[in-house]
Amino acid sequence: MTRIIGSSAVIAALAIASYGMIAAVVGVKRREAALVRSARAAAYTCFGLMTVANLAMIYGLVTHDFSIDYVAQVGSRATPVFFTVISLWSALEGSILFWGWVLALYAALAMWITKSSLGSLGAYANAVLLFVSAFFYILLVGPANPFGLVSPVPLDGPGPNPLLQNHILMAVHPPLLYLGYVGMTVPFAFGLGALLSGRLDDTWLRVTRTWTVAAWSFLTLAIVAGMWWSYEVLGWGGYWAWDPVENASFLPWLTATAFMHSAMVQERRGLLRVWNMSLIIATFLLTILGTFLTRSGVISSVHAFGEGPIGTYFLAFMAVTLVFSMVMLLGRSTELRSEGHLDSMASRETVFLGNNLLFTAFTFTVLLGTLFPILAEAARGVKVSVGAPFFNMMTIPLCVALIFLVGVGPMLPWRVANMEELRRKLRIPGGAAVLTLAVALTLGMRDFWGLLAFTAGAFALLGNVQEFVLGTMARRRAGGGSIPRALWGLMNSNPRRYGGYTAHIGLVLMAIGITASSAFRMEREATVRLGEMVELGGYTVRFEELWAEDQPHRFVVGSRFAVLINGRERGEMNPRLNYYRARGSEPITTPSVRTRAHNDLYLTLLAFESDGSSATVTVIVEPLVVWIWIGSLIIAMGAFFSIWPRRRRPSPVRRTRNELQEAGVA
Amino acid sequence: MTGRMARVLAVIAAVLAPAFGPAAAHAEAGIQARGRVVEETLIDRQTREISSQLRCVVCQGLSLQDSPSQLAQEMRAIVREKLEEGMTPAEVKAYFLDRYGEWVLLAPEPKGFNLLVYVMPVLMLVGGAGFVFFKARSWTKPQDVPETADV
Amino acid sequence: MNWKRSAVGVGISVPILALLAFGMTKNPNVIPSPLPGRPAPEFALPVMDEPDTVRLADLRGNVVVLNFWASWCLECRHEHSDLSMAARLFEPQGVRFYGVLYNDTPTNGRTWIREMGGQYYPSLVDEGSRTAVSYGLYGVPETFIIDQNGTVVHKQIGPITLSRLSALIQPLLDEPPAPAVPVGGDEAAGTGVTDDAMEAVAGDAAEVTS
Secondary structure, three states, rough: OOOHHHHHHHHHHHHHHHHHHHHHHHHOOOHHHHHHHHHHHHHHHHHHHHHHHHHHHHHHOOOOOOOEEHHHHOOOOOHHHHHHHHHHHHHHHHHHHHHHHHHHHHHHHHHHHHHOOOOOOHHHHHHHHHHHHHHHHHHHOOOOOOOOOOOOOOOOOOOHHHHOOOOOHHHOOHHHHHHHHHOHHHHHHHHHHHHOOOOOOHHHHHHHHHHHHHHHHHHHHHHHHHHHHHHOOOOOOHHHHHHHHHHHHHHEEEEHHHHHHHHHHHHHHHOOOOHHHHHHHHHHHHHHHHHHHHEEEEEEOOOOOOOOOOOHHHHHHHHHHHHHHHHHHHHHHHHHHOOOOOOOOOOOOHHHHHHHHHHHHHHHHHHHHHHHHHHHHHOOOOOOOOOOHHHHHHHHHHHHHHHHHHHHHOOOOOOOOHHHHHHHHHHHHHHHHHHHHHHHHHHOOOOHHHHHHHHHHHHHHHHHHHHHHHHHHHEEEEEOOOOHHHHHHHHOOOOOHHHHHHHHHHHHHHHHHHHHHHHHHHEEEEEEEEEOEEEEEEEEEEEEEEEEEEOOOOOEEEEEEEEOOEEEEEEOOEEEEEHHHHHHOOOOEEOEEEEEOEEEEEEEEEEEEEOOEEEEEEEEEEEOHHHHHHHHHHHHHHHHHHHOOOOOOOOOOOHHHHHHHHHHOO | HHHHHHHHHHHHHHHHHHHHHHHHHHHHHOOEEEEEEOOHHHHHHHHHHHHHEEEEOOOOOOEEOOOOOOHHHHHHHHHHHHHHHOOHHHHHHHHHHHOOOHHHEEOOOOOOHHHHHHHHHHHHHHHHHHHHHHHHHHHOOHHHHHHHHHH | HHHHHHHHHHHHHHHHHHHHHHHHHOOOOOOOOOOOOOOOOOOOEEOOOOOOEEEEHHOOOEEEEEEOOOOOOOHHHHHHHHHHHHHHHHHHEEEEEEEEOOOOOOOHHHHHHHHHHOHHHHOOEEEEHHHHHHHHOOOOOEEEOOOOOOOEEEEOOOOHHHHHHHEEEEHHEEEEEEEEOOOOHHHHHHHHOOHHHHHHHHHHHHHHHH
């Protein structure tokens, strides 16, 4: 029954999305408002149907209805309810089903908020959203059907992948990633809607600003949650391996970040209109490319979901969207051409141009590196690897330059910079940069890019903090009350600006965390007997005990290490090795992490003598790791602050809608 | 202004010092031998350097150094053995290259076709910079006249 | 709409899509080995449950089939009977089959062989995976075919079948490759082949001269 409800809902959604897509286009062409309205209703209906389909699947999972293909694949009576519910996205079919729901949610919301205010632009955007939705519904009906019938019905299932059920972050990372990935469809749809309708002014950009920032924030959090998960779970003390699928989530983040900045240049100065359209198209296509890479088996990766015909579907979909958007973009490029101009090379606009240049180079480097193994195989027939050493070497200079710009941007006003003011604003961040460099050199740091990164980081951090300090002081002088009150008033006076600066501060903290934890990472691998010690970075760890425990689904070998600082015991750590019965002899490690504000102590048990007399461990000390996680939360806070709906000031969206209602379309 | 600046800088220094501290201490760690502490040797360091440039062959994209898998541990042990036998780090890398092919190197050797992956991003950045610069100049220049006329 | 520019858009899209389509035809998990055509890395490994040691150098003149396996490897089960059958067929013609236990304990290996109903040929124990790494192994099962001169002829990644084995072995028996000319140490050094392989050649030369 559950199975039939679910699969009927998906089939109905496919039919209705296809109808809505055609109705929207025909409605605009024939100027029939009723058709366009019905297309909007189709978007709402799809959302309803996908909600039903997802609830049916969750119900099937929770009730262990093993007649449903997907439940038989990932369910198990032994799995706790919580992990059973989140196994909705633990394998291919379920993740596509969930994707379909998120997309339907976004499409329905976008149509509900804009209603008929955007006329033909909105109708075309709806058609694009429904087209993308229809593609995912086709997957759900065809190659990724989660509601297939299993016969005979098994009594129990294998349960989700053990690696994915051992950490709470697996409940957070995938939904955030989908919210981010799928969210990029909305600005893309409105951008393409603008191209299709010929309404090439800035409307699409202003309407979708909130969506872009929200999707971007989710994507940021998703990437960092993934980093955190791999840090806490995989046992190598790192959080980023430049794995192809990590890159795939990072690529749209890069182009979306560039887009958020360059969109401001268009809003303010009317420049970069072709460029912004290209960026949003690229962002969307990169999300699809990322999904293609994860699900087609083109590139082997930690996250690969397995191979199957679904890769061909994604390739076909990419072909259609890529060719269609390229044709529309280039075909309209003459009409899109910029109207605006720049007042001065020393202005925020120019900083944003630099930002976009660096982000584009960054995207290109990561994309090239990720696809280069395929390229090399096509050209030379030889398999090569492009991994961390390559990406670190190529992208660290770009990162440093970007961080520097994060500091410069807020100092320069729009239009023309006042040199006197610039000099004044440069003083503190510049001083901090010089001092940081001096401190780092005195402390014996000789790593060139590490030094530059810290210097740029100090500069950018102070450059952005300074804006808050100066603004708050000015507000207090003008009678703004206490410091927190003045600060809050300042931030609310221009949420976009101060939300952005907050995000900058978070980003710089992340960058400092990443630089410190990689440049000053200390690592030792040692085999110790009971009572022996390993010293590293001010910590001493003493091997105390080895124990083993037989559990129903796995065999656990654990160790106990005492942590000593300056000869005093300060706690203990218990890295473990888990031997899952289903996975043969290769153990899954559970590292032990001791997190402090200034550094993390990280222990991984690698091997042991079976009589418990000795153990091989990796001891890692990484400075400032925790600031990466904290920084990402600050970024998200800043970004959400900037788009939080406010009653007092009319939002750009509403203003646009009013303007357009006056213009009166549909 | 200068007083405040000094205070701000002091705070920065205080925040950063603990992060740098252990690194400095680490440099001396090799000299102090306290009790039964297992010390790091040159071979340890070379093993680590080589291992982080080689791919763990049973993992996906992780280096030999980073992988906790059993084969990676054994391969690290082989790296160490070869170094102890007197092979240079370059010879050890060549040994693995010889057995596993180019695939085992985490960064492709910068020669021949592989040069593309190193050179193209740089060309793209330089070309892009030139393009942006001329574009920006053209945006600042010609419309100066009507703008000032408007004002 | 400017259709001429649109055509440029199509022109840009096609190579990207072609590259991805090409990628789909390739299996990222199959990495070609540089070993075929080169001297097989030398080894001396103890036979499981027997006091003997097998040295590759002692097997010159025989075709050698080296199959890396483990008890935890699922695909090894699929090829097991084909390998035993091939061993039974080709052993009389001087082909030597050896299993090499990879990343596993002899106890597990013994149990596995019993479960599978025996193994026709001996298995060797590779403590610390030294031999596996010298053969550039990255998973099991992998099978190497080595000709009468000690040159690797083929590396099979994944399970092998009887027909594949016959197709690879029979030509070597029908037309044995010309015996390798003993090479002097100097010349060998010039070939750029390193350590193990070089030792193999040197060992060979020593035998011939003695």
